[in-house]
Amino acid sequence: MVDPKAVLHNLDELRALTSDEQGAQRVAWSPVWLRARAWFEEKLKDLPIEHHYDAAANHWITVKGESEKALVLGSHLDSVPNGGWLDGCLGVLAGLEVLTSLAKEYNGKPPFTVRLVDWADEEGARFGRSLFGSSAFAGSHTIEADRVRTDREGTTLEAALRSCGVDVNRIGDANREQKNIAAYLELHIEQGPILEKLNKPLGEVQGTKGVERWAVTFHGQEAHSGSTPMDARRDALAAAAKLALEIRPIALRHPQSVATMGSVKTFPGIVTAVVGRCETTLDMRDLDAKILSEMLREAREASERFAREERCSVEWSKIWSIEPIPFHPELIKLCDEAIIETAGVSEQLPSGPLHDAAEVARIGIPTVMMFVQSLNGLSHNRAEDTSRAHIEQAVIALNRLAEKTIGWIQQQ
Amino acid sequence: MVDPKAVLHNLDELRALTSDEQGAQRVAWSPVWLRARAWFEEKLKDLPIEHHYDAAANHWITVKGESEKALVLGSHLDSVPNGGWLDGCLGVLAGLEVLTSLAKEYNGKPPFTVRLVDWADEEGARFGRSLFGSSAFAGSHTIEADRVRTDREGTTLEAALRSCGVDVNRIGDANREQKNIAAYLELHIEQGPILEKLNKPLGEVQGTKGVERWAVTFHGQEAHSGSTPMDARRDALAAAAKLALEIRPIALRHPQSVATMGSVKTFPGIVTAVVGRCETTLDMRDLDAKILSEMLREAREASERFAREERCSVEWSKIWSIEPIPFHPELIKLCDEAIIETAGVSEQLPSGPLHDAAEVARIGIPTVMMFVQSLNGLSHNRAEDTSRAHIEQAVIALNRLAEKTIGWIQQQ
Numbered sequence: 001m002v003d004p005k006a007v008l009h010n011l012d013e014l015r016a017l018t019s020d021e022q023g024a025q026r027v028a029w030s031p032v033w034l035r036a037r038a039w040f041e042e043k044l045k046d047l048p049i050e051h052h053y054d055a056a057a058n059h060w061i062t063v064k065g066e067s068e069k070a071l072v073l074g075s076h077l078d079s080v081p082n083g084g085w086l087d088g089c090l091g092v093l094a095g096l097e098v099l100t101s102l103a104k105e106y107n108g109k110p111p112f113t114v115r116l117v118d119w120a121d122e123e124g125a126r127f128g129r130s131l132f133g134s135s136a137f138a139g140s141h142t143i144e145a146d147r148v149r150t151d152r153e154g155t156t157l158e159a160a161l162r163s164c165g166v167d168v169n170r171i172g173d174a175n176r177e178q179k180n181i182a183a184y185l186e187l188h189i190e191q192g193p194i195l196e197k198l199n200k201p202l203g204e205v206q207g208t209k210g211v212e213r214w215a216v217t218f219h220g221q222e223a224h225s226g227s228t229p230m231d232a233r234r235d236a237l238a239a240a241a242k243l244a245l246e247i248r249p250i251a252l253r254h255p256q257s258v259a260t261m262g263s264v265k266t267f268p269g270i271v272t273a274v275v276g277r278c279e280t281t282l283d284m285r286d287l288d289a290k291i292l293s294e295m296l297r298e299a300r301e302a303s304e305r306f307a308r309e310e311r312c313s314v315e316w317s318k319i320w321s322i323e324p325i326p327f328h329p330e331l332i333k334l335c336d337e338a339i340i341e342t343a344g345v346s347e348q349l350p351s352g353p354l355h356d357a358a359e360v361a362r363i364g365i366p367t368v369m370m371f372v373q374s375l376n377g378l379s380h381n382r383a384e385d386t387s388r389a390h391i392e393q394a395v396i397a398l399n400r401l402a403e404k405t406i407g408w409i410q411q412q
Numbered sequence: 413m414v415d416p417k418a419v420l421h422n423l424d425e426l427r428a429l430t431s432d433e434q435g436a437q438r439v440a441w442s443p444v445w446l447r448a449r450a451w452f453e454e455k456l457k458d459l460p461i462e463h464h465y466d467a468a469a470n471h472w473i474t475v476k477g478e479s480e481k482a483l484v485l486g487s488h489l490d491s492v493p494n495g496g497w498l499d500g501c502l503g504v505l506a507g508l509e510v511l512t513s514l515a516k517e518y519n520g521k522p523p524f525t526v527r528l529v530d531w532a533d534e535e536g537a538r539f540g541r542s543l544f545g546s547s548a549f550a551g552s553h554t555i556e557a558d559r560v561r562t563d564r565e566g567t568t569l570e571a572a573l574r575s576c577g578v579d580v581n582r583i584g585d586a587n588r589e590q591k592n593i594a595a596y597l598e599l600h601i602e603q604g605p606i607l608e609k610l611n612k613p614l615g616e617v618q619g620t621k622g623v624e625r626w627a628v629t630f631h632g633q634e635a636h637s638g639s640t641p642m643d644a645r646r647d648a649l650a651a652a653a654k655l656a657l658e659i660r661p662i663a664l665r666h667p668q669s670v671a672t673m674g675s676v677k678t679f680p681g682i683v684t685a686v687v688g689r690c691e692t693t694l695d696m697r698d699l700d701a702k703i704l705s706e707m708l709r710e711a712r713e714a715s716e717r718f719a720r721e722e723r724c725s726v727e728w729s730k731i732w733s734i735e736p737i738p739f740h741p742e743l744i745k746l747c748d749e750a751i752i753e754t755a756g757v758s759e760q761l762p763s764g765p766l767h768d769a770a771e772v773a774r775i776g777i778p779t780v781m782m783f784v785q786s787l788n789g790l791s792h793n794r795a796e797d798t799s800r801a802h803i804e805q806a807v808i809a810l811n812r813l814a815e816k817t818i819g820w821i822q823q824q
Contacts, residue, residue, distance in 0.1 A: 266675050
């Protein structure tokens with residue numbers, strides 16, 4: 001049987017090893033991350049497993065089964081700087097416990113192969129490229145775009161990878177790991193407030209929301225704050241402020257939409273000048289591609305209206321986008337059952353944040369994620385937390401889901 | 413008689429000597445500024461004058477009259493970086509022409525002493541301290557605050573002054589120049605669009621507006637842009653955006669008020685996070701102290717209301733303030749007459765920007781300023797301009813005002 005307390009013990013040990021008073025410091029390609037991975041390798045000793053790193057530095061742990069068809073559990077050990085103790089590593093350490101338990105249960109030879117993957121650089125914290133390892137695995141990675149990436153110190157991605165023994169030209173070879181995968185499961189903290197608000201410990205994830213990410217810049221006329229009458233101004237900030245407020249009703253028209261203006265920069269940005277140029281960023285998400293494109297259109301039209309009202313102009317430049325990625329309906333149903341058997345109640349919810357599971361699902365591998373409640377909806381900082389009782393329930397539910405998924409693979 | 417073309421000639425010569433393709437570069441305490449001042453000294457040769465620099469590097473040029481009572485004309489040769497060809501130096505070069513003309517008219521001995529002052533570092537562009545020389549003259553300078561000022565390269569104000577032969581400990585001695593001053597006149601470009609809109613070349617200035625300058629910071633809760641539902645957010649930017657829009661009706665309730673949010677900074681300021689902290693600056697101005705304090709109160713109350721609405725908090729921290737400084741009513745009347753005699757029409761308007769004249773007026777010296785029309789309301793950049801015909805009218809009108817002021821001093 002699965003031992004949830006062992007997972008808590010490992011989480012505590014990893015926190016002690018890789019955090020400081022500002023939080024977790026397991027930034028991918030850093031010495032602390034390598035230390036976390038070395039610590040994790042120690043945990044694999046004496047287990048009946050094979051393990052290796054693929055060409056993109058994803059770490060694969062395998063219990064061979066009767067069939068080569070494989071159930072994969074996964075998540076990531078890397079964190080953002082000053083991150084939390086659960087984001088990513090909960091899924092890896094719970095996955096290890098489930099893997100160990102399944103190996104024991106079937107005397108080292110389960111009916112199907114069971115694998116655990118620790119994806120490399122999910123966060124993209126240092127080079128701005130999230131889902132690095134899982135997108136290399138999925139073949140959606142673009143090496144050319146990554147060649148020019150540098151961190152704040154000017155170190156190239158290529159050099160950082162090389163120092164970890166990874167050749168950037170070969171990362172596409174990670175797609176060989178796709179072979180024989182029949183299903184993928186990922187446990188993660190919610191990182192939002194929904195489950196806590198509903199007083200439910202766990203939920204099954206419908207899929208990851210599509211994201212439209214744009215730079216929106218308003219151009220007005222820089223002018224002296226003392227000598228320019230109010231009615232003679234072309235204030236780029238005023239147009240941007242209207243958009244910052246208008247994206248909220250646009251998002252609120254749909255139950256699961258979110259829209260965020262996360263960054264505003266003013267130029268010249270001094271106390272004595274009317275803002276001549278205002279650079280903003282917009283991030284919009286929904287699980288429904290049609291709703292998402294409608295939101296984008298509405299925000300764009302609103303920005304053009306506000307620009308006209310303020311005698312400014314506006315330009316939109318795409319930063320990045322991804323389509324909504326739904327998870328597998330039958331695995332969602334199994335996840336719901338596993339949660340109800342464990343906690344009595346469940347909830348179906350979309351994931352706003354992206355996860356490695358999205359990269360796995362988009363190449364057609366049946367995938368589902370399970371969320372465990374976050375306290376105060378906080379993540380990506382040291383205040384990130386989940387009650388220990390809920391973590392234990394999550395491990396038990398993930399184990400149930402793994403067993404159910406093995407049964408489901410058998411039926412295919 | 414005064415020769416307006418000589419002023420244009422000098423302005424062109426100074427522009428050629430001290431500008432590059434980005435505009436004027438006569439930043440105070442820089443080699444280019446010293447070059448401008450050396451060029452100006454050359455213009456004084458062969459004139460029947462005495463000249464010297466005071467303890468704060470203000471340059472005083474004196475034509476001794478029958479009486480020691482003095483009429484002073486003034487402005488500044490320094491500019492902002494990438495500045496215009498007229499801001500400041502128009503007043504100095506027109507003043508020189510008027511001084512020369514008066515000396516000739518009275519055969520080197522006018523009834524009163526006539527002086528011209530080129531104030532040091534009006535712009536405060538390098539160390540953030542505007543009206544440096546004139547406030548030393550007026551005794552409102554605080555040496556202690558200036559000791560710690562540094563420029564972007566880390567050079568201290570004290571060291572920059574020393575390299576120009578100025579001892580920061582002695583700048584207060586500039587107040588000796590106050591002696592016997594009976595009136596102060598300053599010609600300046602408007603730097604705003606009012607006169608152009610009214611199609612009037614010149615206007616007399618009622619005084620300089622009072623200024624309330626504050627840092628206004630909203631505190632909300634940083635949150636993940638993907639996982640945080642719209643109704644669970646405490647978005648500091650939303651509260652700030654409401655204030656950016658609300659200061660406009662507050663200012664528009666009064667005919668001459670202006671209110672500007674010139675800088676907005678978002679933290680963490682990334683595309684994927686709801687803004688947890690939003691730092692803004694507010695600059696409000698009016699000629700009426702009562703209206704100004706009412707605007708401040710209204711803006712403050714609005715900010716607190718918006719903070720409550722967005723479940724944020726707000727804090728106000730004063731950056732700087734100055735009271736409205738009215739100019740002398742009789743000199744305003746003389747200025748109006750001089751303008752009407754020159755251009756047929758005039759206009760009374762306040763100055764939104766501060767000027768050295770404000771420092772002179774606040775110690776009780778009868779003071780007035782004359783504005784000449786700016787094209788497109790632009791200043792502090794190379795696009796700053798005024799038609800040459802209007803510059804010529806300005807020189808003639810300033811000369812008339814100087815003559816009238818001598819008459820007025822005589823009547824006192």
